[in-house]
Amino acid sequence: MKILIFLTLFIITAISVVFILQNNKSPYGAPPYSEEDFRETPIYPRGIEKFGDLRNWKRPDGPMRVGLQVGHLKNSELPDELENLRGNSGASNRGVAEWEVTMEIALITQKLLEEEGYVVDILPATVPVAYVADAFVALHADGSTSSQTEGFKVAAPRRDYTGKSSELATLLESQYKSQVGFPIDLNITRNMTGYYAFSWWRYDHSIHPMTPAVILETGFLTNPTEARLLINNPELPALAIVDGVTEFLNLQSK
Ligand SMILES: [Zn+2]
Numbered sequence: 001m002k003i004l005i006f007l008t009l010f011i012i013t014a015i016s017v018v019f020i021l022q023n024n025k026s027p028y029g030a031p032p033y034s035e036e037d038f039r040e041t042p043i044y045p046r047g048i049e050k051f052g053d054l055r056n057w058k059r060p061d062g063p064m065r066v067g068l069q070v071g072h073l074k075n076s077e078l079p080d081e082l083e084n085l086r087g088n089s090g091a092s093n094r095g096v097a098e099w100e101v102t103m104e105i106a107l108i109t110q111k112l113l114e115e116e117g118y119v120v121d122i123l124p125a126t127v128p129v130a131y132v133a134d135a136f137v138a139l140h141a142d143g144s145t146s147s148q149t150e151g152f153k154v155a156a157p158r159r160d161y162t163g164k165s166s167e168l169a170t171l172l173e174s175q176y177k178s179q180v181g182f183p184i185d186l187n188i189t190r191n192m193t194g195y196y197a198f199s200w201w202r203y204d205h206s207i208h209p210m211t212p213a214v215i216l217e218t219g220f221l222t223n224p225t226e227a228r229l230l231i232n233n234p235e236l237p238a239l240a241i242v243d244g245v246t247e248f249l250n251l252q253s254k
Contacts, residue, residue: 048201048209051130054161057210060132064249065119067133067211068106069197071140073099073124081203082196085125091143093221093231101230102139102218108238109245116246127197129204134252135168135245136213138197141230142185142220150223151185152176154216157198158190161209167251169214172244179240182219182226192217212248216241 048054072090090098103122110120121133142149154173156165177184195215200206207213218237219226229236 048161051200051209054210059134059210063117063119064135064253065121065133066113066245066249067121067123067127067131067136067207068109069123069125069127069136069138070099070103070106071125071138072097073103075125077124078126079205082126082205085196091141091221093227096221096231098141098143098221101141101221101227101234104234105218105230105238105241106139108235109241112238112242113245116242118246118249127205127207130200130208131206131211132208133211134249136197136207136211137172137241137245138195138213138215140215140217142217143222144220145222147222147224149185149220150226151183152180152217152219153185153188153192154214155188155192155195156214157195158193159198159201160212162212164212164248164252165214168212168244168248171247172214172216172241175240175244175247176216176218176237179243180219180229180237182229185217 051057072088075088076086078086092098093101106122110122113120123131142152154169154176156169160166173184176182192215196203197206198213198215200209219230221227221230
């Protein structure tokens with residue numbers, strides 16, 4: 001009898017643990033992926049060939065172009081290939097949504113870059129098919145279950161054909177660190193380096209392989225100090241982004 005009770009309790013515990021593990025998807029950070037996205041070999045392999053011969057690829061003529069993606073913006077309008085991200089609205093602070101915070105930052109960044117002669121696209125969650133730009137920056141704000149968690153982080157794509165994205169990440173990180181003053185959060189996730197908008201090998205609505213790209217988690221909206229700065233002083237992160245991006249673009253035009 002005792003063994004029977006013990007066995008029953010054991011089975012119930014085991015089932016609960018499996019259930020909790022399966023459903024423990026964080027609502028925060030870069031948009032989450034299904035399990036197959038974490039496999040090294042994409043399940044929908046799309047060769048680099050579809051982009052033609054990239055060795056002789058040249059950027060389109062015209063002024064330099066910067067794409068600023070406001071993470072989660074209009075995520076309900078994501079195409080079918082990204083339908084599992086439609087409900088992912090990101091972090092928030094007292095009713096202020098993540099996209100509202102990064103939109104303010106993006107608009108100021110856009111204005112300042114346009115004054116410098118750059119063309120700037122503000123992009124929603126849905127990136128145009130094979131999007132080409134001289135720099136693509138995805139803007140997010142993080143969230144945590146702890147209000148103590150703090151910091152910003154920048155990540156380049158895991159697969160980078162441009163060979164330049166890490167440089168963009170480094171310059172942006174350095175400007176953001178000195179101008180905004182948040183600590184660097186070292187927890188770069190696989191969701192960041194494999195961010196869906198980087199994944200040209202998987203999705204049509206993603207950057208072109210020759211677009212240098214980074215994802216910037218601007219700070220934690222669940223941390224009162226960082227949220228206050230991001231919401232009340234969006235020009236501070238915007239200026240840091242402008243400086244990081246222009247520094248990068250100046251190096252390219254040399
Ligand atoms: Zn986000």
